[in-house]
Amino acid sequence: MNKTAVLYRMVTDEHICPFGLRSKDLLEREGYTVEDHHLTSREETDAFKAKHNVKTTPQTFIDENRIGGYDDLREFLGKGDAAQSGTTYTPVIAIFSVAALLSIAFQYFVKGDYISVRSFMLFIAFSMSLLAVQKLKDLFSFTNSFITYDLLAMKWLRYAYLYPFIEAYVGIGMVAQLPALLVAPFSLFIGTIGAVSVFKAVYIDKRELKCACVGGDSNVPLGFVSLSENLFMMAGALLMLMGECN
Known part of the structure; x- marks a missing residue:
């Protein structure tokens, strides 16, 4: 069964969102075909956030349902926290x-x-x-x-x-x-x-x-x-x- 995800992430001349790249990589490793949409300006990014009533990008959609940002995507896919937390050696x-x-x-x-x-x-x-x-x-x-x-x-x-x-x-x-x-x-x-x-x-x-x-x-x-x-x-x-x- 072909799994498809729609990803919106910020990609401008000044900034490429690292969490957008991480979201894309994670989706592909989980077997999703990614429809990768670039938000190429601050204005386009702000318009996207206002339209979907979100505060941050990237945003992932699967089966027309908004999953959310990178942390939300990891939770949806059953992954643990990405960042190192707590005491560690x-x-x-x-x-x-x-x-x-x-x-x-x-x-x-x-x-x-x-x-x-x-x-x-x-x-x-x-x-x-x-x-x-x-x-x-x-x-x-x-x-x-x-x-x-x-x-x-x-x-x-x-x-x-x-x-x-x-x-x-x-x-x-x-x-x-x-x-x-x-x-x-x-x-x-x-x-x-x-x-x-x-x-x-x-x-x-x-x-x-x-x-x-x-x-x-x-x-x-x-x-x-x-x-x-x-x-x-x-x-x-x-x-x-x-x-x-x-």
Whole structure:
């Protein structure tokens, strides 16, 4: 049975509605033949919305019944929410996974093997560098979240602004294999303060907070992952200092 849907979406020289494209793609994946109508100007779009008494476009019609916008279409087709909602570990999983693959690839290129102490150090280094980038994208947002649980940042707010720069320096320094005494103390310092702060906030004070580890606008819950990040920093610092002593 041929299924047909009629779609009205905004397509102008200045703007192509992303939800219109998503609606078209979803309909086609569900086996619909789409009659794709473009609203090519603001005036045409406003006239369409007034005629059908709707506030937004795109609008989908199936069997001459108006389904609605993209979210309404997903509901009609039995799909879940499109946007990510609630707390999630997705950003951290993505960063740690990419960092692990980068460390393995780099180690294989340089040494011809995959797993070693050096590859573990590279994993820490790449993780710290990627996490620092997430924080540096919006320092105000990051610091606004960070100062709610980091013990030093609560006392000295400037530390919150310095933190991602120190983290990036340590990560890059590890990759470059700078002398341990130029890198390890910084890693040990921020890692120790971070670990104590997270442990106190989550496991002693039982506070439910969002972690600033991937930026201030994330929905990553503060907890085990955040503690692990800081423990990795401490472990990396200790390994560097042990290597310096040997």
